[in-house]
Structures are given as structure tokens and as C-alpha cells.
Amino acid sequence: MNNTLGVKILDGTPNYFVIEDIGQLSSIRDFDKLLQEMMEYVIEKGIQSVSIVLNEKEAANTDYLDLLGTFDFWQQETQYFYKRELTSFNEYRGGESIEIKSFEQITADLFIEAWQKTRKGTLNASSTLSVEKEFIGMKSELGLDYAKSCLTAFIDNKLIGITMPHIERGTVDEGRLFYFGLLPEYRGKGWGSTLHKLSLHLLKKMGAAYYIGATGYKNIPMQRIFQANGCQIFEKKFTFRLNRHFV
Structure with a gap:
């Protein structure tokens, strides 16, 4: 195009x-x-x-x-879009109990399985694509360095969720999370805010000067996570989907 x-x-x-x-x-x-x-x-x-x-x-x-x-x-x-400046984001402390494992430390199958589990019960609009196809699309969108963004989170060697920090393509310092989610059994216990804050720290280490995040208007828990970590809503947007498929 x-x-x-x-x-x-x-x-x-x-x-x-x-x-x-x-x-x-x-x-x-x-x-x-x-x-x-x-x-x-x-x-x-x-x-x-x-x-x-x-x-x-x-x-x-x-x-x-x-x-x-x-x-x-x-x-x-x-969708509600949130923003947080990261230049003054303090050195992250308090997430010592969360262990982040890179894509090289796990198998692709485990990452995809974790992604699938985190989609269960989500309050955002459901995707029409399987996680496997989302994964392929993610690799195409993020490019050769996609693996650096595929991170899993563990507590006491138990998988709790995934986070996918990256610098938005076409920018030099805009931090995004391609996907962020917890397994259902770890929601509502404060781990979402902790993992999200850790994700912001990882974005800053990648060179992000600010963070942009979005969630559906029905997803109140995610909105609370944004607010807990100092993100402020700045825009409301509307997604329109094509009602046809091409194969």
C-alpha cells in the first residue's frame, strides 16, 4: 500500500x-x-x-x-488509550518475586500455550484469529527482533502470564506492549499491576521515553492497572472490523 x-x-x-x-x-x-x-x-x-x-x-x-x-x-x-512518560520512571523495585523468562529460555509451544490461557475470560473484544495465527502475524509486524518481546512471567516456577514489550515500529522511543495478560487464576490478586509496572521498566530499558497502552471500554480491571501505574487516559478510539474473510 x-x-x-x-x-x-x-x-x-x-x-x-x-x-x-x-x-x-x-x-x-x-x-x-x-x-x-x-x-x-x-x-x-x-x-x-x-x-x-x-x-x-x-x-x-x-x-x-x-x-x-x-x-x-x-x-x-x-478502546481507551493511556499514556505514561518513562523518562522519570524510577528504577523498578518490588517485583523480585516475579521471574521473567525470555523466549530463548522456553519453547515456542509453551509461549503459545501461555498466550492462549491468558486470553480466557478476557474482557476485551475477542479476536477472530487463533493464537497461532496471532503469533505469526506478530512476527511479521515486529520483524526479526520479535523474540526479544516474547516474555513469560513466573512466580515460584509457576507460570502466571506473559508480556510483550517493544518499541513501536516507525518510532525511536514509543513503548508498547503487543500483548499483556495473566492466567485467569492469578487475576484479582495484584499481580497484574506488578507485572505491568515491571513491563514499563523493561520498556524503559529498551529505550522507550513514553508508553502507550490501550484496552476495551469494558475492561475495567485493565483500566485500573493503567491508573495504578500512573498512566493517564488521553484518547478514545473506535475499531471497525471488515465483515469478510479472504482465503
Whole structure:
């Protein structure tokens, strides 16, 4: 896809494709052209999960919404975006009981199994893709260094969850967590805030100056974790998913 308007794309071909920011569109004609180019690309690649994200102002534009309907997109999720500066983030202390294991210390099968377990009972909108396909898409999106982001968390040698810190592609210092989650039996016990804070520390060590995180509007526990670790909400966005699959 040509990207001359500042459009931000998360490309996990062949499993998912997300336009996270539509950039500097000046007219409905630009939006129509963007959607047409995207459709040509995802049909050619046979991409299974296709989404486009709009901010509040864009989602209030009825012309945009009508055009999305024409292309067979439907609103799937409302997300809250949080931010935290990391430059003044203090040296992390207090998570000594959590042991982080890198991808090299475990098997790919164990990581995928852990990821699958953390998705059970999640309050965010469910993915249409299996974890195996999400994993393949993640490798495509993050590139050759993807393994550095595949971390598992243990307490007393018992797996409690995973975290996937990385520097957002196309930036030099924006920290993101590709995925973050606890196994169901460890939720509601304070471990989420602890692991999240440790993840922010890891992002700072990677060179992140700030962190951007997002969660669904129904996921109150995750919102509380953001707040507990000094993250502040700064934007609400709306995810629209294509109601078709290309194989």
C-alpha cells in the first residue's frame, strides 16, 4: 500500500492488517481512496482479519461511517488509550518475586500455550484469529527482533502470564506492549499491576521515553492497572472490523 498521508499501519500479513491511524485525510474522497487501496491489498494477500481505527472526531463523521458500511465494516470495539512518560520512571523495585523468562529460555509451544490461557475470560473484544495465527502475524509486524518481546512471567516456577514489550515500529522511543495478560487464576490478586509496572521498566530499558497502552471500554480491571501505574487516559478510539474473510 502507498502511504503518503501519514497513515499508521500494523501489518501482520497474512493473518491481520490494521489501519491504526488514518493520518492526514482532507476529504471523504481521500478516505474512499484509502479504503479502496486497503481492500485491494488485503484481497491480494488473502488477509483474514482487517480493521480500521478512528478517533472520536473521525467516528462522528457520518460520511466516514456510511463509507465504512459500504465496504462492509462494522463497529467492533471502543478502546481507551493511556499514556505514561518513562523518562522519570524510577528504577523498578518490588517485583523480585516475579521471574521473567525470555523466549530463548522456553519453547515456542509453551509461549503459545501461555498466550492462549491468558486470553480466557478476557474482557476485551475477542479476536477472530487463533493464537497461532496471532503469533505469526506478530512476527511479521515486529520483524526479526520479535523474540526479544516474547516474555513469560513466573512466580515460584509457576507460570502466571506473559508480556510483550517493544518499541513501536516507525518510532525511536514509543513503548508498547503487543500483548499483556495473566492466567485467569492469578487475576484479582495484584499481580497484574506488578507485572505491568515491571513491563514499563523493561520498556524503559529498551529505550522507550513514553508508553502507550490501550484496552476495551469494558475492561475495567485493565483500566485500573493503567491508573495504578500512573498512566493517564488521553484518547478514545473506535475499531471497525471488515465483515469478510479472504482465503
